[in-house]
């Protein structure tokens with residue numbers, strides 16, 4: 220058996236970014252005192268940092284403190300695939316959950332984020348490899364062919380069909396010549412970027428704007444009240460408002476437990492091989508995903524690599540986040556194998572690193588935002604593996620909530636509607652595990668041209684039958 224791919228230090232993206240002074244610095248030392256602020260933000264990922272950015276946009280004099288347990292971007296914000304897209308691809312679910320008018324409003328609002336993120340990078344001198352190359356969904360099994368018809372029907376009914384273009388197998392080959400690809404559909408309004416450069420660039424821009432960021436400062440306890448008190452190992456922050464943006468780590472916080480479950484996602488990245496990308500004709504910067512529920516997501520990088528990931532993986536019953544979400548050898552091997560199967564011409568190009576990260580899954584697969592406590596603690600969670608662009612909208616929403624701005628952002632349906640609750644333990648973790656395993660098995664067998672057993676099919680479809688927007692329909 221070949222060697223397992225090398226585990227990255229957090230992620231290859233972060234290794235690359237932290238080697239550069241503009242993304243490594245300036246210092247953001249741990250909190251060592253008791254202090255006060257207008258707003259304290261928990262979590263230095265995209266949600267926390269975009270919130271700080273939009274707070275300063277709204278009220279430049281606001282005193283904002285960010286507390287991050289690790290380093291900014293140490294979580295999924297510095298480890299993800301860098302797909303920067305809205306919700307066009309899940310238009311059916313968004314419409315079914317929120318209804319026509321709210322769905323359209325959400326789709327249009329989130330649809331602005333990819334372009335705005337690119338514009339922000341440009342304006343702030345953050346070279347995050349932003350590329351507006353579109354999002355290409357491809358069939359890798361006969362069952363996938365034409366599965367986009369219902370998505371397009373919904374788009375037509377909502378009057379937004381111009382966002383999509385159906386591609387024949389020949390068209391797909393013209394954009395990315397994998398022998399495993401059939402037909403597909405491309406969504407033009409989508410980009411990809413270097414996730415760690417974005418989060419570290421945001422961090423730098425915020426420090427320059429006077430936001431106080433403390434890394435290696437986990438919040439051990441958040442005392443609700445007016446004011447709110449964030450307790451950390453060596454200091455406290457007293458603040459009028461708090462914002463919770465701690466992603467998957469909120470899965471076991473009491474108020475969020477019924478609305479979140481945990482999964483893992485794993486990525487490998489190859490050495491640069493631009494000449495092999497040329498052979499594939501994959502030079503347009505398209506982000507590519509297949510149409511499995513346990514999807515593969517893949518994209519190129521500016522220096523000619525393939526970053527190739529797989530979602531829907533779960534090392535165990537997912538009752539806590541541990542080192543297996545950073546790296547799990549069997550998943551690193553599996554993802555590397557799938558990459559070489561999809562792109563046989565990359566055989567011989569080494570995998571340079573592998574890593575993973577936790578995904579916080581909500582029952583609607585869209586995130587949810589709101590306010591709790593005494594009306595001064597706000598949260599944004601549940602991105603379900605699609606948070607790069609949505610956390611930018613999330614930052615706008617949370618900044619509006621924390622400044623009591625009763626505007627379009629605070630009235631969006633992702634604020635006013637809470638996702639369907641998951642069942643309590645002891646059903647929830649085993650239920651999610653078995654459904655997830657069945658979904659993956661169904662996807663693998665379909666792709667291999669094998670029959671899917673009735674039990675596997677039944678269990679894979681169970682989440683949807685129970686009203687969650689997870690897995691095959």
Ligand SMILES: Cc1cc2nc3c(=O)[nH]c(=O)nc-3n(C[C@H](O)[C@H](O)[C@H](O)COP(=O)(O)OP(=O)(O)OC[C@H]3O[C@@H](n4cnc5c(N)ncnc54)[C@H](O)[C@@H]3O)c2cc1C
Pocket residue numbers: 261262263264265266267286287288289290291292293294295296297298299300301302303304436437438439464465466467468484485486516528574575576577578599602603604605606607608609610
């Ligand atoms: C492998 C992988 C691939 C992905 N690919 C994509 C993709 O291609 N496109 C896409 O749109 N989305 C993708 N995602 C999802 C996306 O990365 C997330 O939705 C997004 O980063 C969420 O940002 P966040 O700020 O809400 O959370 P996070 O990035 O998780 O940040 C939360 C932060 O809170 C900190 N924290 C936790 N507990 C505490 C505490 N008690 N006190 C202080 N700080 C705390 C953590 O250390 C962490 O840094 C992927 C995720 C993974 C794991």
